[in-house]
Every structure is written in structure tokens, then in C-alpha cells.
Amino acid sequence: MAHTHDDHAHGHDDHAHHGPDKGIMRWIKTTNHKDLGTLYLFFSFTMFFIGGLMSLVIRAELFHPGLQFVEPEFFNQMTTMHALVMIFGGVMPGFVGLANWMVPMMIGCSDLALPRVNNWGFWILPFGFAMMLSTLFMDGGGPAGGWTMYPPLMLQTGNAFPFLIFSIHLLGISSITGAINVVVTILNMRTPGMTLLKMPLFVWAWLITAYLLIAVMPVLAGAVTMLLTDKYFGTSFFNAAGGGDPVLFQHVFWFFGHPEVYILILPAFGVISTIIPTFARKPLFGYDSMVYALASIAFLSFIVWAHHMFTVGMPLAGELFFMFATMLIAVPTGVKVFNWVATMWRGSLTFETPMLFAIAFVFLFTIGGFSGLMLAMTPVDFQYHDTYFVVAHFHYVLVPGAVFSIIAAIYYWIPKWTGRMYNEKAGQWHFWLSAIFINLTFFPQHFVGLAGMQRRVPDYAVQFTDFNEISTIGAFGFFFAQFIFIFNMLACCYGWFGRKQDAPARVWEGAHGLEWTVPSPAPYHTFEEPPPLPESELASIGGGAHAH
Amino acid sequence: MMTRRRLARFAAGSGVPLASHDAWAYTATSNGWNMPTGVTQIAHSVHSLHMWVFLTCVAIGVVVFGVMLYSIINHRRSKHPNPANFHENVKVEIAWTIAPFVILICLAVPAAGTLIKMEDTRNSDLTVKVTGYQWKWQYEYVGQGVSFFSTLSHASNAARQLGAHGEGLSGSFSSADLKQLEQADGGHYLVNVDNPLYLPVGKKIRFLITSNDVIHAWWVPDFAVKKDAIPGYINEVWTKIDEPGVYRGVCAELCGRDHGFMPIVVHAVPEDEFEAFLKRQKDGDLEAQVPSAETVVGGAAPKAEPAVATTEVAAADTADSAAAAPPPPAKKALSEADLLAKGKTVYEANCQACHQANGQGMPPNFPALAGSTVANGPPEAHIEQILKGKKLMPPFAQLSDEEIAAVATFERTSWGNKGSVIQPDQVSALRQ
Numbered sequence: 005m006a007h008t009h010d011d012h013a014h015g016h017d018d019h020a021h022h023g024p025d026k027g028i029m030r031w032i033k034t035t036n037h038k039d040l041g042t043l044y045l046f047f048s049f050t051m052f053f054i055g056g057l058m059s060l061v062i063r064a065e066l067f068h069p070g071l072q073f074v075e076p077e078f079f080n081q082m083t084t085m086h087a088l089v090m091i092f093g094g095v096m097p098g099f100v101g102l103a104n105w106m107v108p109m110m111i112g113c114s115d116l117a118l119p120r121v122n123n124w125g126f127w128i129l130p131f132g133f134a135m136m137l138s139t140l141f142m143d144g145g146g147p148a149g150g151w152t153m154y155p156p157l158m159l160q161t162g163n164a165f166p167f168l169i170f171s172i173h174l175l176g177i178s179s180i181t182g183a184i185n186v187v188v189t190i191l192n193m194r195t196p197g198m199t200l201l202k203m204p205l206f207v208w209a210w211l212i213t214a215y216l217l218i219a220v221m222p223v224l225a226g227a228v229t230m231l232l233t234d235k236y237f238g239t240s241f242f243n244a245a246g247g248g249d250p251v252l253f254q255h256v257f258w259f260f261g262h263p264e265v266y267i268l269i270l271p272a273f274g275v276i277s278t279i280i281p282t283f284a285r286k287p288l289f290g291y292d293s294m295v296y297a298l299a300s301i302a303f304l305s306f307i308v309w310a311h312h313m314f315t316v317g318m319p320l321a322g323e324l325f326f327m328f329a330t331m332l333i334a335v336p337t338g339v340k341v342f343n344w345v346a347t348m349w350r351g352s353l354t355f356e357t358p359m360l361f362a363i364a365f366v367f368l369f370t371i372g373g374f375s376g377l378m379l380a381m382t383p384v385d386f387q388y389h390d391t392y393f394v395v396a397h398f399h400y401v402l403v404p405g406a407v408f409s410i411i412a413a414i415y416y417w418i419p420k421w422t423g424r425m426y427n428e429k430a431g432q433w434h435f436w437l438s439a440i441f442i443n444l445t446f447f448p449q450h451f452v453g454l455a456g457m458q459r460r461v462p463d464y465a466v467q468f469t470d471f472n473e474i475s476t477i478g479a480f481g482f483f484f485a486q487f488i489f490i491f492n493m494l495a496c497c498y499g500w501f502g503r504k505q506d507a508p509a510r511v512w513e514g515a516h517g518l519e520w521t522v523p524s525p526a527p528y529h530t531f532e533e534p535p536p537l538p539e540s541e542l543a544s545i546g547g548g549a550h551a552h
Numbered sequence: 553m554m555t556r557r558r559l560a561r562f563a564a565g566s567g568v569p570l571a572s573h574d575a576w577a578y579t580a581t582s583n584g585w586n587m588p589t590g591v592t593q594i595a596h597s598v599h600s601l602h603m604w605v606f607l608t609c610v611a612i613g614v615v616v617f618g619v620m621l622y623s624i625i626n627h628r629r630s631k632h633p634n635p636a637n638f639h640e641n642v643k644v645e646i647a648w649t650i651a652p653f654v655i656l657i658c659l660a661v662p663a664a665g666t667l668i669k670m671e672d673t674r675n676s677d678l679t680v681k682v683t684g685y686q687w688k689w690q691y692e693y694v695g696q697g698v699s700f701f702s703t704l705s706h707a708s709n710a711a712r713q714l715g716a717h718g719e720g721l722s723g724s725f726s727s728a729d730l731k732q733l734e735q736a737d738g739g740h741y742l743v744n745v746d747n748p749l750y751l752p753v754g755k756k757i758r759f760l761i762t763s764n765d766v767i768h769a770w771w772v773p774d775f776a777v778k779k780d781a782i783p784g785y786i787n788e789v790w791t792k793i794d795e796p797g798v799y800r801g802v803c804a805e806l807c808g809r810d811h812g813f814m815p816i817v818v819h820a821v822p823e824d825e826f827e828a829f830l831k832r833q834k835d836g837d838l839e840a841q842v843p844s845a846e847t848v849v850g851g852a853a854p855k856a857e858p859a860v861a862t863t864e865v866a867a868a869d870t871a872d873s874a875a876a877a878p879p880p881p882a883k884k885a886l887s888e889a890d891l892l893a894k895g896k897t898v899y900e901a902n903c904q905a906c907h908q909a910n911g912q913g914m915p916p917n918f919p920a921l922a923g924s925t926v927a928n929g930p931p932e933a934h935i936e937q938i939l940k941g942k943k944l945m946p947p948f949a950q951l952s953d954e955e956i957a958a959v960a961t962f963e964r965t966s967w968g969n970k971g972s973v974i975q976p977d978q979v980s981a982l983r984q
Contacts, residue, residue, distance in 0.1 A: 143916045331656045335656070351636070463712055
């Protein structure tokens with residue numbers, strides 16, 4: 005959104021590469037990391053809006069027992085599509101957008117290593133999602149077997165089925181290209197002097213996330229392709245009657261699915277590790293252990309997948325192994341939380357909107373982590389599994405976790421992107437409304453889940469009415485509160501309400517990092533030459549006067 | 553309890569009085585917002601583990617959030633303008649890596665102990681095979697020759713199908729609607745079935761859990777038993793119920809359209825009552841050869857004499873065994889009015905979820921019956937389809953000849969259809 009060029013009076017000369025094209029073709033043809041970051045973020049928030057509308061259909065139906073608005077079949081389509089849209093369309097592109105914008109500016113290079121691939125990776129997404137969403141209008145409706153796509157149920161999908169599979173392939177290709185781009189950029193294009201252990205933590209988090217993506221997206225592609233051939237080409241990978249195994253799909257899916265969970269949260273850890281030191285005016289505590297914790301979490305994510313399927317009837321030894329391995333994740337995750345708290349300790353804290361969201365992240369993500377630890381315990385998981393307790397758990401880590409971190413990151417960097425400061429008062433309103441409504445939405449779901457309400461049902465026993473009413477009120481409140489944010493950010497992009505491009509280069513006085521050494525808004529091309537790397541910009545290891 | 557209920561209601565602002573204590577918690581031993589304490593030793597252990605890990609988390613939360621809050625209050629810039637500059641401390645970092653390990657071990661050891669007990673299915677006194685179908689459960693007392701289907705009770709089914717005003721989706725949240733649902737089905741809306749599972753107390757019961765179509769999960773919270781029902785797999789799980797009572801559960805794994813509408817009801821009774829139940833079932837099995845109005849599926853009140861669909865037991869699995877049985881006596885022809893009355897009940901319990909009360913279905917997966925070529929065509933094809941299923945439609949061979957004849961007649965003469973009346977012996981002829 006950097007409208008920095010003002011030379012449209014005369015034609016392009018030898019400086020042809022210094023400004024973007026005009027009009028729509030700028031966005032279609034662009035290979036600029038900032039433009040693509042912007043596209044990713046606009047796409048992400050469009051998907052958050054669509055997925056949010058689906059969640060409102062779900063919550064409206066669940067406001068009271070009985071069927072008020074939608075048939076059970078359509079309800080199942082909504083829960084399935086809500087998950088697919090939010091995960092693959094909302095959170096993942098959101099983080100890719102942040103990586104596009106910030107990784108080159110943080111490591112001091114001019115663009116991502118593979119700019120045309122970057123363009124292609126983005127422009128696959130609108131087509132992939134157009135195909136996926138179009139299934140809602142097909143004969144037999146959209147997919148209704150849950151985003152986990154377990155056969156045999158998934159094989160009962162109508163005409164939507166091959167379109168769903170193909171759209172997942174497209175999203176996978178997009179993710180893999182984006183991930184390869186991030187890895188190649190980070191490993192090859194850091195400014196001289198920025199060794200791996202001097203990189204900002206957001207860059208570290210994304211490097212590890214990108215490796216996870218490259219490792220597991222092909223596994224998902226394989227799993228859904230086997231589903232496709234089971235349905236149309238007579239194979240029996242997952243069909244017991246043909247010698248196949250329905251549980252095999254779950255193993256393969258969750259071998260993708262669990263690292264995927266960390267793909268959705270590791271970049272958030274990077275964002276929070278960037279924001280908290282800025283507003284604590286104090287270096288991040290335990291930079292090295294933060295990096296090792298990220299790497300440990302990433303490794304463990306590959307050996308815990310079956311904790312999603314304790315009830316399928318695994319051998320005792322398997323259940324014990326996956327229980328112990330899963331509980332182990334609490335250790336590196338705990339280290340991260342302790343480090344954030346220690347970073348705040350004896351700092352000089354101020355509470356601008358990004359910091360408020362970051363602090364809420366630490367509180368609420370930790371609550372999601374606690375319920376995760378509870379879920380790790382196999383015998384108790386038998387009671388929690390597939391209830392609203394699980395719904396509450398993963399929404400706590402995904403909404404006040406991943407989504408809050410994306411919001412915090414946008415508040416934090418939008419002055420750098422647009423040169424315009426957001427409205428702090430509106431930001432504070434947005435924060436408090438979001439924080440209150442998100443807890444209203446998801447906290448009661450712990451109670452109904454424990455008391456016996458299963459997931460993915462459009463109707464329920466009357467005992468659950470009160471908590472579901474609270475939850476629905478919270479969901480509608482949260483949804484509408486987000487428009488405060490959308491308008492606040494759009495006003496920065498377009499200069500509404502007379503906002504001036506007067507943000508200083510170092511927007512936050514406590515911020516360190518190469519992105520703060522360039523003017524706000526950041527020029528269309530930053531760091532054509534590798535910049536020097538002063539010690540003072542190494543926010544992650546000391547910052548300020550503190551040499552390492 | 554009253555206070556809690558009032559508080560919750562006050563917080564919700566609904567102001568709708570709950571119908572009864574029973575309605576507050578469908579599980580017998582839950583207070584409505586926590587895990588049931590359970591009625592088996594295993595369930596008690598699971599509940600204690602749950603509370604133990606929960607309180608551990610609360611303790612850690614109090615410390616971590618306490619430190620954070622202290623910092624937020626006392627280290628804000630107005631109170632603490634000059635930040636410290638420390639950024640590592642090896643001793644502290646080692647300590648808070650080791651401490652969670654210790655806590656985790658304190659959690660993992662008792663959890664592993666309980667898990668080992670849960671997985672020990674040896675030395676059972678009784679085996680019950682549980683088979684999931686879209687969307688009902690079949691129970692078979694292995695070796696006893698007793699088996700029956702259990703579906704959502706008629707009253708709950710009627711309440712959810714028709715909406716509060718009897719005209720489908722109401723689109724409104726009136727408190728009258730809510731009150732009606734609260735009182736529907738004796739306060740057990742959606743957690744009541746036509747034929748409950750009877751189990752003896754004090755006996756180790758082994759369940760063999762499988763499925764006939766997609767994956768389901770059999771869950772009774774008061775027993776802490778939840779196991780997936782997977783086609784091609786037979787999962788084992790066991791329970792030993794300490795206290796007689798009625799325990800309710802639900803299908804926990806998404807299994808399609810009516811996933812939320814295939815509850816489980818277990819009547820745990822003393823052994824002599826259980827034996828009497830088995831005997832009634834076996835006797836009913838013989839009597840069922842004679843058509844009788846009692847064999848209607850659905851509509852039976854849970855406390856009433858179990859009105860059981862036992863006729864179909866053997867036929868459900870293999871047509872061969874039915875063929876091997878001695879030829880049944882000729883079926884008595886029923887009047888069209890009788891067939892229609894019974895057919896409507898059978899339709900509501902088995903067919904309506906997909907084909908809808910108005911016979912319009914939900915094309916294309918669930919085709920309309922009104923005006924369909926099957927319902928207006930030759931009787932044989934219609935009966936065959938009910939017996940064998942087609943595409944998404946599961947077989948309904950478990951229904952008795954009378955029930956199939958009745959429901960087919962109902963379908964062939966309703967919604968403007970002009971098909972012929974079908975009698976039970978036409979069905980039995982096609983079974984062989």
C-alpha cells in the first residue's frame with residue numbers, strides 16, 4: 005500500500021523499475037514483495053470475512069436447541085467450509101502476507117529470492133478458493149464431512165468432491181512455492197553480518213514454518229489424492245471391504261495435520277517475540293532458547309500426530325508413546341511463555357494496541373495450551389475427544405492465538421507500510437471488544453464440552469442452552485467488532501479522515517530492526533544494496549547499548 | 553445446584569426456566585458444566601485425573617499470570633521509567649525447563665496407570681457387540697441370540713423434525729419454542745431412544761464396537777467410554793457399572809447428516825432384572841413370527857415394557873440364516889388403514905431424516921419419494937430397495953416384514969403417489 009511514487013507526469017525512462025504499474029495491472033503483474041504482501045493480507049481478510057459469516061450461521065443455529073435456520077446437511081457444510089476457509093484462506097495467507105512484507109525488510113534484502121514464483125503463488129489462491137467455495141452451489145452441496153475429510157464419510161460427498169480435492173491441491177502448491185521462496189530468501193539473502201543467530205525471531209519462526217510446510221503439504225496432497233482414486237478409480241486405500249484401512253487416512257492426514265497446527269502458530273510466536281520487547285523497552289529474554297524452543301516444537305510436531313485419534317483403538321504402547329510425546333511439547337512451549345513474561349519483567353511497559361494484543365495472546369494462548377495439556381492425557385482425552393472442549397481448545401490457540409498475532413502485527417507495522425499512524429483510540433476499543441467477546445464465545449464451550457456436548461451437531465440437549473446462548477452472543481459481537489479494525493487499517497491505506505503520511509522511520513521508540521532504518525512508508529524498493537547491520541538494530545540479542 | 557442454575561441463567565439472560573433437574577444434565581453424574589464423576593471405577597479415575605491436571609494448570613496459571621499482572625501493574629512506564637537490560641539467565645532458564653518436566657511426570661504416571669487398566673479387556677462376564685449405522689445403533693448380546701436396533705426416540709424425532717410450530721425451520725427463538733423442546737420427550741430431548749440397551753450392574757461388560765457404513769463413536773460419559781466404530785475394525789472397550797440407573801450418551805464422531813441424532817441410552821439394572829430382560833427378548837424373538845402391533849419401532853416410552861424390534865435380528869446380518877430357518881407361517885394380510893398407520897410411524901423413525909416429512913427428499917443425494925418411479929412402480933423393486941439399500945441409502949433389512957410392508961404402502965399412497973398396497977408376505981417372499 006505504499007503510494008510513494010509521484011512521477012506519473014512523465015513516462016518511464018531509465019528508472020522504469022522504480023515504481024509500480026498503474027491500475028489493476030499493477031496487482032496482477034506485480035513481483036514486488038510489498039505489493040504481494042498487501043495482496044495476501046487483503047485476501048486473508050476477505051477469507052476471514054467469509055469464514056466468519058459461516059461461523060455466524062453455525063452460531064445462529066446453535067443459539068437455541070431445535071432447528072431454526074438451516075438443515076443439518078447445510079450445517080455440516082458450514083462447519084467443514086468454515087475450517088477450510090479459515091485455515092487455508094485466512095490464517096496461512098495472513099502469515100504469508102506478513103512474511104512477504106517483513107522478511108526482506110528484516111534481513112536487509114531487496115525482495116524475495118523468487119519474485120515471479122511469489123506472484124504465481126499468490127494468484128493461485130483466488131482461483132483455488134473460488135473453486136472450493138463454488139462447491140456450495142453444486143448439486144448435493146459442498147463437502148460436509150468435516151475439514152479432516154475422514155473416509156468413508158467423505159466419499160459420500162456429491163459433485164463437490166473432485167473440486168474440493170483439486171482446490172486443496174492448488175492451495176498446497178501455493179503454500180509450497182511460498183515456503184520455498186521464504187527458505188531460499190532467508191538462507192541466501194541476509195545482509196552481511198546477519199548470522200543465523202542474529203536474525204529477528206519472526207524470521208526464525210518463518211524459516212522453521214517454511215520447512216514444516218515443505219515437509220507436510222505433499223503428505224496432504226497424497227492423502228487427498230488417494231481419496232480421489234478411491235472414489236473414482238476403484239482403488240481401496242481406505243476401504244476396508246477392498247483390503248484397505250479407513251484409519252490409515254487418519255494417520256496420513258494427521259501426519260500433515262499436526263505440523264500444520266504449528267504452521268499456524270509458529271509465525272505468531274515470531275510476531276509476539278518481536279512486539280513484546282518493543283513495548284517493554286527491553287531486549288527479548290532468552291533469544292537462543294527461543295530459537296531452540298521453536299526448533300524443538302517443530303521436531304516434536306512430527307511425532308505426536310496420533311493424539312488426534314486416541315479413540316480409534318490403537319495398541320496400548322502407541323497410546324502411551326503419543327501421550328508422552330505430546331506432553332513433552334509443554335516444555336518448549338512453556339519456555340516461550342516464561343521468556344515472554346521475563347521480557348516484560350522490570351521493563352518499562354506501555355500498552356499501545358499491538359502490545360495489548362500481544363499480552364492477550366500470551367494470556368489466552370496459554371489457556372489454550374493448558375487445555376492442550378489436558379487433552380494430551382489419553383485416558384482423559386477419551387472424555388474430551390470430539391466434544392466442545394476440543395472446539396474451545398483449538399479456537400483458543402487459533403483465534404486469540406494466531407489471529408490476534410496477525411492483528412497485532414498489522415497494528416505494529418502498518419505505520420511502516422503506509423506511513424500513516426492508525427487511530428489509537430479505535431485500536432483500544434477494538435482490542436477490548438475483541439478480548440471480551442472472544443472469551444464470551446469460547447470460554448463457555450469448555451463447560452458444555454465437559455458436560456457432554458459433542459462437536460459438529462446442529463442441535464443439542466436443552467441443558468446446554470444457556471452456555472450456547474452466551475457463545476453465540478460473543479461470536480456476533482466479535483465479528484462486528486472487527487469492522488473497527490478494518491476501517492482503521494483502510495484509513496491508513498487510503499488516507500481517510502485526513503490522515504497524513506507523517507509516521508517517523510522508527511515508529512515505536514523501543515523498536516529495533518532493519519525495517520525501522522528505512523523511511524515510513526517504506527520505499528517501493530528497499531535495500532537495493534545490502535545495508536550495514538549496526539549492533540543497535542539486533543533487537544533480539546541485546547539491542548541498544550548491549551553488545552553481545 | 554439451584555444457585556448455579558440461576559446464575560447461569562442470569563448470565564445468559566434467557567429467563568427461561570429449565571424444565572426439570574434431569575434436563576439440566578443428560579449425564580447422570582455431571583453438574584452441567586463439568587465432566588461427570590461417573591458410575592464406574594474407571595470413570596472415577598478419569599474424573600480425578602481430569603481434576604488433577606486441571607488444578608495443576610490453574611496453579612501454573614496463577615503463578616505465570618500473577619507474575620505477568622504484577623509486571624503489567626508495577627513495571628509500566630509511568631511507575632518504572634527506566635527498563636532493566638538483562639536478557640538471559642542460564643540458571644533460571646534451566647530451572648524452568650526442568651520444572652515442567654517434573655510436573656509432567658507427576659501427571660503422566662497416574663495417567664498411564666489408568667490407561668493400562670482401561671485397555672485390559674480380559675475376563676469379561678458379558679460381551680455386547682455395538683454396530684453403528686447412519687444413524688442408529690445395533691446392539692447384539694453375543695452368544696445370547698439377542699439383538700436389536702436403537703434409534704432416536706419418536707418423541708424427540710418428532711420435536712426436531714417439525715420444529716416448535718410443526719412447520720419445519722422456525723427461524724425464531726421464542727421462549728415458547730424453547731419451553732416446548734425442554735418438555736419434549738419427558739425432558740430428554742435428543743438423548744432418548746426407542747430401545748435402550750440393558751446391562752447388568754457389577755459385571756465386567758466388554759463391548760465390541762464396529763460400524764456398517766461410516767465411522768461413528770460410541771460414547772457414554774458416565775462410563776468414561778468412548779470408542780470409534782470403524783467399518784472393517786472391531787474395537788474393544790469395557791466397563792463395569794457400579795450403580796443401577798439410566799445413563800445416556802451420544803455419537804461423538806461426525807457421521808453425516810444425522811450425526812447429532814443417534815443417542816445412546818443404557819439401563820443399568822440388577823442381574824435378575826437383566827436376565828428377565830434377556831428372556832423377554834428371546835421369547836419376543838419367537839413370538840415375533842406372528843405379526844403383532846407391538847413390534848412397532850419407535851414410540852416406546854423408555855420405562856414401558858421394551859417394545860422391541862427383535863424379529864429382524866438374524867436377518868440383519870445374513871439373508872442366508874433366514875433362509876436356513878424353518879419357513880415362517882403365512883403372514884396375515886393387514887388392512888390398508890392398519891398398514892398406513894404403522895407405516896407412518898416407521899417412516900418417521902427410519903426414512904424421514906433424508907426423504908423428509910413431505911416426501912420431497914433433498915435432491916440429489918436424498919431423492920424425493922413424491923412422484924418417484926420406485927414408489928409408483930412395481931412392488932418388487934420398491935421392496936428390494938428397502939431391503940438392500942442403494943447408493944447412500946443403507947439396507948433396512950432389519951425391519952420386520954410388517955414394518956417394510958407398512959412403510960412401503962405408506963410411501964406408495966402418500967404425497968399423491970399411486971402405487972399399490974404391499975402386504976407382509978410379499979416382503980418375506982423377496983427376503984429369500
